Amino acid sequence: xxxxxxxxxxxxxxxxxxxYYLTNRNILSPSFISxxxxxxxxxxxxxxxxxxxxxxxFETFLLVLCxxxxxxxxxxxxxxxxxxxxxxxxxxxxxxxxENSPITIDKILLLGMICLSIxxxxxxxxxxxxxxxxxxxxxxxxxxIIKHSEEGLSILSRLANRIAWILLIVSxxxxxxxxxxxxxxxxxxxxxxxxxxxxxxxxxxxGNRMALxxxxxxxxxxxxxxxxxxxxxxxxxxxxxxxxxxxxxxxxVVLLFYLLRGITKVNSTAAERDFVDYITYYIGSPVYLxxxxxxxxxxxxxxxxxxxxxxxxxxxxxVGYEIDYYNFYIxxxxxxxxAGNEFSxxxxxxxxxGVFGMFLFTFVIYFVFSLILYRYVLYKRSIMATIIYGYYFxxxxxxxxxxxxxxxxxxxxxxxxxxxxxxxxxxxxxxxxSCYYE
Numbered sequence: 001x002x003x004x005x006x007x008x009x010x011x012x013x014x015x016x017x018x019x020y021y022l023t024n025r026n027i028l029s030p031s032f033i034s035x036x037x038x039x040x041x042x043x044x045x046x047x048x049x050x051x052x053x054x055x056x057x058f059e060t061f062l063l064v065l066c067x068x069x070x071x072x073x074x075x076x077x078x079x080x081x082x083x084x085x086x087x088x089x090x091x092x093x094x095x096x097x098x099e100n101s102p103i104t105i106d107k108i109l110l111l112g113m114i115c116l117s118i119x120x121x122x123x124x125x126x127x128x129x130x131x132x133x134x135x136x137x138x139x140x141x142x143x144x145i146i147k148h149s150e151e152g153l154s155i156l157s158r159l160a161n162r163i164a165w166i167l168l169i170v171s172x173x174x175x176x177x178x179x180x181x182x183x184x185x186x187x188x189x190x191x192x193x194x195x196x197x198x199x200x201x202x203x204x205x206x207g208n209r210m211a212l213x214x215x216x217x218x219x220x221x222x223x224x225x226x227x228x229x230x231x232x233x234x235x236x237x238x239x240x241x242x243x244x245x246x247x248x249x250x251x252x253v254v255l256l257f258y259l260l261r262g263i264t265k266v267n268s269t270a271a272e273r274d275f276v277d278y279i280t281y282y283i284g285s286p287v288y289l290x291x292x293x294x295x296x297x298x299x300x301x302x303x304x305x306x307x308x309x310x311x312x313x314x315x316x317x318x319v320g321y322e323i324d325y326y327n328f329y330i331x332x333x334x335x336x337x338x339a340g341n342e343f344s345x346x347x348x349x350x351x352x353x354g355v356f357g358m359f360l361f362t363f364v365i366y367f368v369f370s371l372i373l374y375r376y377v378l379y380k381r382s383i384m385a386t387i388i389y390g391y392y393f394x395x396x397x398x399x400x401x402x403x404x405x406x407x408x409x410x411x412x413x414x415x416x417x418x419x420x421x422x423x424x425x426x427x428x429x430x431x432x433x434s435c436y437y438e
Contacts, residue, residue, distance in 0.1 A: 011068070037398070040283060053334035056288070063355070123156055220246060292333075345402065349361040
């Protein structure tokens with residue numbers, strides 16, 4: 001039985017090292033983060049080698065290897081062209097910004113944000129646990145029942161959820177910025193945390209566990225960006241220090257993700273699984289099941305789908321074309337008993353565009369986000385670019401799981417980013433152009 005999972009594991013480690021140094025130790029790098037997440041996923045597979053009876057073909061390894069190259073090369077091209085545009089460009093050293101005063105939200109605006117966030121949560125809570133008599137008797141399980149029902153949340157609750165998300169983005173931006181520049185917390189500053197807390201309650205009520213990853217990604221990007229651009233720190237952002245700071249937050253997200261499994265996954269055996277079994281399955285199975293998917297891939301199963309519909313289903317939905325984006329399930333194998341229907345970043349574009357189309361799609365996505373990062377986030381210090389990159393950073397954090405562009409380009413996401421940007425401009429954040437020096 002051929003098993004190239006060991007070679008994949010070593011290759012991922014090699015790509016992490018190469019990406020880290022070729023991007024000048026940039027830990028916001030989309031390729032670096034993607035390789036780290038694939039390595040984490042494959043580590044979970046390695047834990048279950050015997051339990052899942054793992055085998056991994058050379059053809060799949062070769063596909064993933066070429067896919068990794070199409071993640072790394074566009075970022076290196078962006079770095080090269082940015083160096084040509086700015087001959088003194090370096091990502092390791094920055095001119096220090098002296099205008100690093102904290103962001104203070106106007107009292108009336110902050111009061112409005114707090115009232116809106118609390119009202120939004122009350123509306124959602126009342127809708128899920130009281131109004132909907134068909135499900136309210138199920139207690140906390142009503143969250144999962146409503147999430148997977150055809151009706152879902154009411155129109156008013158969906159609007160409330162959108163408001164909570166918009167206020168979350170604004171509050172996270174302000175709070176993380178102020179923490180990054182060393183602002184001391186006061187009784188007034190603590191009020192800025194209220195919309196964040198309310199948003200977490202809204203996430204819980206909506207049963208959207210992926211939102212936890214989005215929040216983690218925003219905090220990570222905002223923190224690193226503000227420390228580089230505004231915090232007056234001459235030293236490089238240490239990978240070790242960042243890992244130490246965010247490992248606790250990451251552990252909290254994973255634990256919360258696990259604890260919510262019984263609520264959000266109704267009629268599933270997930271609630272009966274222990275922590276290691278469930279988490280290693282959830283993180284590791286998409287990378288492993290890509291091999292099984294390719295072995296059983298039948299183009300006829302996907303033949304009646306519109307062009308690009310699995311990769312860009314949210315775009316089709318925006319124009320009123322409902323797309324069924326679900327895959328069929330494939331058993332993990334061995335003694336696991338689990339089955340999965342997601343097969344890492346590569347599967348959806350592979351089905352939509354073919355092998356070479358998938359490589360081209362990956363190249364374009366990583367090129368665009370690398371350009372946003374290096375030109376508009378780190379060089380021009382654009383508020384809009386920072387929000388966009390932070391909000392969509394979960395695309396790279398979950399690249400091991402599936403291609404998140406499926407849902408990324410949606411009306412809701414565009415709305416969240418646009419209104420959050422307008423609110424942040426109302427708060428009068430001063431953008432200062434940054435420069436790099438040798």
